Amino acid sequence: MSESTVRYSPRGRTRAIKSFLCQFLGHGGAQAGLVCLVFFLVLAAAPNTLVGPLQTAINATGDFLVPPSGEHLLGTDEVGRDVLNLVVHGARISLTIALLATVISLVVGTSVGITAGYYGGRVDVWLMRLTDFFFVMPSFVLALVITPVVLEVMGRGGDILGFRPSLFVIIVVIGMTSWAFVARIVRSQTLSLKERTFVDRARVVGSSNIVIMVKHILPNLLPQIAANGALVVAGAIYVETSLSFLGLGDPLQPSWGTLLALAQRAGAASAGAWWDLGAPGVCVLTVSLSFVLIGNALDDTFNPRRRVIP
Amino acid sequence: MPDTADILRLESMQVHFPIQGGLFDRVLGRPAGAVRAVDGIDLNIGRGEIVALVGESGSGKTTVGRVITKLAQPTGGRLLFEGEDMTSVRGSSALRPYRHRVQMIFQDAYQALNPRHTVFDVVAEPLRSLRLVDNASQLADRVSEALAAAGLNPPGDFFARFPHELSGGQRQRVVIAGALAVRPELIVADEPVSMLDVSIRAQILQVLVDLRDKHNMALLFITHDLPLAWSIADRIAVLYLGKLVEIGSADEITFNPRHPYTVALRNATPQIGGNADRGKLPALQGEVPSAARVPRGCRFHPRCPLAFDRCREEEPPAIEVGPQHLSACWRSEC
Numbered sequence: 045m046s047e048s049t050v051r052y053s054p055r056g057r058t059r060a061i062k063s064f065l066c067q068f069l070g071h072g073g074a075q076a077g078l079v080c081l082v083f084f085l086v087l088a089a090a091p092n093t094l095v096g097p098l099q100t101a102i103n104a105t106g107d108f109l110v111p112p113s114g115e116h117l118l119g120t121d122e123v124g125r126d127v128l129n130l131v132v133h134g135a136r137i138s139l140t141i142a143l144l145a146t147v148i149s150l151v152v153g154t155s156v157g158i159t160a161g162y163y164g165g166r167v168d169v170w171l172m173r174l175t176d177f178f179f180v181m182p183s184f185v186l187a188l189v190i191t192p193v194v195l196e197v198m199g200r201g202g203d204i205l206g207f208r209p210s211l212f213v214i215i216v217v218i219g220m221t222s223w224a225f226v227a228r229i230v231r232s233q234t235l236s237l238k239e240r241t242f243v244d245r246a247r248v249v250g251s252s253n254i255v256i257m258v259k260h261i262l263p264n265l266l267p268q269i270a271a272n273g274a275l276v277v278a279g280a281i282y283v284e285t286s287l288s289f290l291g292l293g294d295p296l297q298p299s300w301g302t303l304l305a306l307a308q309r310a311g312a313a314s315a316g317a318w319w320d321l322g323a324p325g326v327c328v329l330t331v332s333l334s335f336v337l338i339g340n341a342l343d344d345t346f347n348p349r350r351r352v353i354p
Numbered sequence: 355m356p357d358t359a360d361i362l363r364l365e366s367m368q369v370h371f372p373i374q375g376g377l378f379d380r381v382l383g384r385p386a387g388a389v390r391a392v393d394g395i396d397l398n399i400g401r402g403e404i405v406a407l408v409g410e411s412g413s414g415k416t417t418v419g420r421v422i423t424k425l426a427q428p429t430g431g432r433l434l435f436e437g438e439d440m441t442s443v444r445g446s447s448a449l450r451p452y453r454h455r456v457q458m459i460f461q462d463a464y465q466a467l468n469p470r471h472t473v474f475d476v477v478a479e480p481l482r483s484l485r486l487v488d489n490a491s492q493l494a495d496r497v498s499e500a501l502a503a504a505g506l507n508p509p510g511d512f513f514a515r516f517p518h519e520l521s522g523g524q525r526q527r528v529v530i531a532g533a534l535a536v537r538p539e540l541i542v543a544d545e546p547v548s549m550l551d552v553s554i555r556a557q558i559l560q561v562l563v564d565l566r567d568k569h570n571m572a573l574l575f576i577t578h579d580l581p582l583a584w585s586i587a588d589r590i591a592v593l594y595l596g597k598l599v600e601i602g603s604a605d606e607i608t609f610n611p612r613h614p615y616t617v618a619l620r621n622a623t624p625q626i627g628g629n630a631d632r633g634k635l636p637a638l639q640g641e642v643p644s645a646a647r648v649p650r651g652c653r654f655h656p657r658c659p660l661a662f663d664r665c666r667e668e669e670p671p672a673i674e675v676g677p678q679h680l681s682a683c684w685r686s687e688c
């Protein structure tokens with residue numbers, strides 16, 4: 045690349061990103077969401093240094109169901125494990141599952157949505173039928189169908205890409221049941237974008253359909269995808285929690301949902317052990333709420349017209 | 355001056371858009387009609403020639419341009435480029451050689467630029483997609499060259515700008531730079547200056563005329579403005595409701611129009627001496643009919659002050675009224 049290109053190219057983009065960040069970070073909801081999120085990301089990044097290795101029934105450090113105290117800030121559970129320790133380790137599992145499921149959902153949803161909207165006609169009809177099928181499929185039913193198959197094929201032990209098979213199933217199930225939402229939004233945006241004159245110009249200057257979809261339509265979809273992606277994460281955390289709560293999680297890699305399930309089964313509610321249920325519950329609420337806040341803030345930043353007049 | 359060999363020919367070109375009938379029509383089996391946006395046009399453009407396509411809003415000018423640039427598929431007729439039939443060639447790779455030679459400039463430059471692409475991206479896109487450069491430094495050179503030719507100096511200052519950081523005139527220059535970066539032989543310019551300030555118009559037109567003078571590039575200049583067409587074009591074709599009603603040299607059409615519609619158009623523009631003839635023909639009355647309901651016979655007859663019985667029954671053919679001058683009017687016969 046010639047000297048001048050190198051010298052001038054990055055400037056415009058940097059400026060655009062800067063002005064976006066200024067607006068985004070000025071948004072109250074975004075600030076609250078980001079603060080919570082960073083807090084939980086730190087927990088998820090270094091659970092061992094913060095609270096020591098994951099406690100099990102064997103290396104549990106306390107008595108059974110001790111209420112919060114100086115020694116156990118969030119009390120202990122029914123086998124004497126420190127709840128703080130479990131919750132911090134749970135952050136890693138829950139967030140990883142939610143984020144990976146979201147990546148699957150965004151990649152599949154965006155590809156299907158762009159293809160359907162851009163090509164239209166029969167391609168659109170069939171892809172949208174497929175989308176509707178997944179749209180109405182309950183994640184729990186899908187999980188029930190897939191789990192035994194995967195466990196049969198892979199065996200209960202071992203891992204798939206570093207995950208215990210049941211967690212892997214949860215990731216895939218959430219990804220498969222949430223992409224339809226993304227695909228619908230992306231399709232409707234693509235339908236209007238492809239009528240824009242710049243797409244005509246791209247065709248006249250010889251760009252192929254793939255180039256038009258990737259270089260012209262996709263960049264204009266990114267705001268929508270980002271804003272809805274944050275909502276997908278919130279939904280994924282919620283679905284993960286309910287699937288685990290219903291017993292599809294893995295006790296050896298406990299997520300917040302699994303912790304809730306264990307506490308529930310041990311009768312924490314009737315025993316009055318509010319900390320045992322409350323700690324993971326509050327985590328789930330806080331994290332999904334912060335993703336919703338971030339998603340809304342992104343949406344407001346990208347669609348200034350929708351912003352409430354102060 | 356223009357070469358005699360045609361670079362592009364349209365033969366009975368026809369573009370009808372189907373009208374989606376309502377549910378009621380479909381149940382009753384009523385045939386849904388069609389918008390006859392372009393309804394049988396014969397037009398040729400010579401090498402290095404500037405032809406202006408003039409017509410009111412809705413007459414089908416843009417649609418003709420879109421057919422030539424392969425953005426719209428005609429429902430009838432042929433599109434010949436240097437004698438080669440391009441009518442049914444489709445797909446970006448099959449069209450690559452054609453795209454290399456035929457480019458387009460759009461009316462609304464703001465709409466024609468992707469808001470997320472920089473000026474460099476815009477001008478580099480045709481060079482990349484048509485595979486006209488081998489390496490990045492060649493690419494940068496040709497982008498600079500095109501921007502300079504379109505009057506954006508120094509080119510480097512514009513590389514990293516986004517469309518919203520440019521003025522209207524600069525945006526149109528970027529679109530022009532993108533079109534001429536591939537060094538085409540024909541450019542279709544769809545009302546390239548109608549959205550611009552009067553002060554910038556002349557400069558943009560000069561860029562286009564320079565292209566013809568320096569590179570012998572042909573230009574189809576689409577406009578609704580007859581004096582503007584006269585000032586830039588060698589020949590003028592007048593379009594009314596999807597059909598060419600008169601075609602001839604720019605001077606003939608402007609100062610010796612034969613078709614009542616052209617006469618009315620000229621009378622509506624005092625700059626080119628419309629006043630002198632005011633007495634002869636009243637100004638145009640009535641609305642342009644919809645292209646979905648084209649009148650029978652001569653399509654101009656509901657508004658034509660000279661209409662007579664034959665006009666309501668039979669459609670007039672293009673009649674030669676002078677050298678290279680055709681008029682589709684029964685009154686031109688005598």
Ligand SMILES: Nc1ncnc2c1ncn2[C@@H]1O[C@H](COP(=O)(O)OP(=O)(O)OP(=O)(O)O)[C@@H](O)[C@H]1O
Nearest residue numbers: 371389391409410411412413414415416417418645
């Ligand atoms: N994609 C389409 N579908 C249906 N009808 C169309 C379509 N494109 C154009 N038309 C119709 O075809 C006719 C001609 O349109 P066109 O855009 O070519 O006119 P124009 O001469 O360029 O007008 P203007 O000066 O307003 O740009 C109009 O009646 C228009 O409504």
Ligand code: SF4
Nearest residue numbers: 652655658665683684
């Ligand atoms: S053919 Fe008749 S109606 Fe048509 S323009 Fe000529 S005189 Fe008028």
Ligand SMILES: [Mg+2]
Nearest residue numbers: 415416417544
């Ligand atoms: Mg138009």
